[in-house]
Amino acid sequence: MTNRSFFPPMADDSLWQPNRGISRLVQRVIVVLFAIFALISVATTCGIVLSLIFETIEFFKKVPLWRFLTDNQWTPLFSNPQYGIFVLISATFLTSVIAILVALPLGLFSAVCLSEYAPAGVRKWLKPALELLAGVPTVVYGYFALLLVTPLIRSFAPWISGFNGLSAGLVLGISITPLIAALSEDAIYAVPNSLRQGSYALGATKRETIVGVVLPAALSGIVASIILAVSRAVGETMIVAIAAGQNPTLGLNPFVPIATMTAYIVQVSLGDTPAGSLAYTSIFAVGTTLFLITLALNIVSFWFVRRFQEKYE
Amino acid sequence: MAFNSSSVTMTEVVLSLRKLNVFYGSSLAVRDVNIDIPPNQVVAFIGPSGCGKSTVLRCLNRMNDLIPSARVEGQIFYHGKDIYDKVVDPVDLRRRIGMVFQKPNPFPKSIYDNIAFGARINGYKGDMDELVETSLRKAALWDEVKDQLKKSGLALSGGQQQRLCIARAIALQPDVILMDEPCSALDPISTLKVEDLIHELEAQYTIVIVTHNMQQASRVSDYTAFFNAEPTEKGGKVGYLVEYDKTDKIFNSPQEQATQEYVSGRFG
Structure with missing residues (x-):
């Protein structure tokens, strides 16, 4: 797009020289930049949650959920572990x-x-x-x-x-x-x-x-x-x-x-x-x-x- | 219902609304508005609440673009060019068609910066001090603030704030100034000052003003458009233009009975 206005010129137009082309470009770059930053924080959160989920699944492959909920001791480091x-x-x-x-x-x-x-x-x-x-x-x-x-x-x-x-x-x-x-x-x-x-x-x-x-x-x-x-x-x-x-x-x-x-x-x-x-x-x-x-x-x-x-x- | 915009014959037209429909979401807010606005005149939009006069006003500089659900059908020509054309940059349009809002909304910046802001972002190459002074003078505010240009715009009284907002709009050397009930938050003396100001600005600018105050419309405007609203089948309301003519004609010998009843204070 040019800097020329779509509308007919006005008096004193020479005094007004907005660089609309650059404004538009900056606008577009900024939107992309902000989107990237927003995505990074969202992706980080998702990553944390996903790693939590994967390791948790590993855990429950070895320890059934009902033991997790019903054991009345928490001794995973002992030789006879319990997981309440x-x-x-x-x-x-x-x-x-x-x-x-x-x-x-x-x-x-x-x-x-x-x-x-x-x-x-x-x-x-x-x-x-x-x-x-x-x-x-x-x-x-x-x-x-x-x-x-x-x-x-x-x-x-x-x-x-x-x-x-x-x-x-x-x-x-x-x-x-x-x-x-x-x-x-x-x-x-x-x-x-x-x-x-x-x-x-x-x-x-x-x-x-x-x-x-x-x-x-x-x-x-x-x-x-x-x-x-x-x-x-x-x-x-x-x-x-x-x-x-x-x-x-x-x-x-x-x-x-x-x-x-x-x-x-x-x-x-x-x-x-x-x-x-x-x-x-x-x-x-x-x-x-x-x-x-x-x-x-x-x-x-x-x-x-x-x-x-x-x-x- | 007949439209009487045809009864106004104009040789030169700044803004021309053709078959304008405005929707919010799926509901029609205003239908089929046809108005021609001549240069260096004051045009008032009057009518009861909810008749869509502010909505139409906000279409004129595409402020409705900022409302995601708003949609416009029909055309608005500004000096013969359709402002809703795809190639139009609303930013460019708004430099030429300025706006003053219902509640004074000066920025939390100094008086000077309130005025210089618009000029700076629009690449003004002239003398900034001079522009600030001329704008404030035109807004009849210079004498009151010339010694305190560094003071915050928010420190001014309500009436002064509104004149600052007018000065801010003038500083862009626009062609048209839209005013959305500019006096509704002001006391009578401030209102009078703003009205006097409108009279002075008329020589240089085309002004479109929405007002609830019929006396104000008859005092400041050359042309008046009367809008009304009627209930729709879905239980909502849709606004439409009843009559548009020279102000003295609208107030003294309107064509439509609804106009007659409204201006004589029988409803609204």
Whole structure:
């Protein structure tokens, strides 16, 4: 295409010399370039999922699915191996539940406090400070749990073992609090002021306004933040690997050493397990299980946000 | 229903709409519009909500291309050339047919850059400072902002923002300016300023303005097109052109009864 316009010339046309040919070329190159980058990330994801699937199939060729689901011990490295995935799931479930019990009130209350009660000046400092917590490396949290929280708990209850699900769960909770707080705060802050004013104009108190109008309006964002935090807790590795011990135990006792799915994967990955061995493929089976759980959580979150999101002008 | 565009005889025509149908998806939004727009005149599109006047306006510089489901049938000739011809670059077309929107939408840039943006991307070779000044002067905004050109365009009042958007459109030295309810978000004083501005711009540009305000149409325009909507069998609505004529004729002695009823405020 030429730079000449299809339309009749106008006055002062000499002043306007857009290079439409080059613009069009650049446009086309850019589209291709962006498509390539988008494809790379999609292809990477597919590659990861595929390798998970292939190794998992290898695993299930040797271990039948029913044993995976019904064995009550997880001992793939022993001479008489057992493969009860629920041993690992119960540990992940336990630490995640403790974490959410800690993070939900902490995160939600700080979100409400920040967005509704804190003066603007305080909010300006407090929110970044809270978000800073999210930047602490999880390995630091892990040692914090092992070397500070556990001794503290054991000074009250010396019968609790040195590695336990409780302190791992507590610290895991602290580590996901900023996620809930920051995302919920964004959701609450985004509720338009006209809604608050509408509620006050009906004679509602501040608390009634927050509980009856603001929080329901921000519900989809809050729930999304919680689900995201749960899926982070489920996938979190360092804290539980360091503080919860690596001893697969079925049950929900928070005072004994346990091994979560992620902790088991770390244990095997760091060891000298030969590739292709059963122990090696077992981490892919565990990885697939973990992936399915977080995928389910993300789908629920996605569905929830779509279903309950309010659109404001 | 008869179309009365034929009652307007024009020697010179800038834009000419022929049998224009616009679809959104599979549903017809506006049907069979025929209008001739003469140079250096103000043409107003009036009519009740949903009659398709904004839709037709957006066809004139192919802004409807940006709505994936929108489809256009018929022809629109700009100086005798079909703007929906395959070889037409909409980017080239929009340089010549500018647009001002309902809500002022200045960019989050300085006042100066708001105006220089369009000129830069269209390869303007003249003096940029001069272009910014002339554009702001033509938009009757220069005196209010000349000492704060580095300030953000968003820092201006609503009325000033809208005049900035008009200045931004003028800066491309277009041929036609489309205005989609340019005053609906403005207070009466700002509205008056924009209306005065339209009168001044008329000497240099052809202006097509969509308005909900009939007084405004009668104040600023030379020609008026009255659109109406009728229900379809499928339960939707389809807009159509009822009558197009000189503004004083539309308001004082319209041919159609619907026009008479609308301009006298009996419906709409």
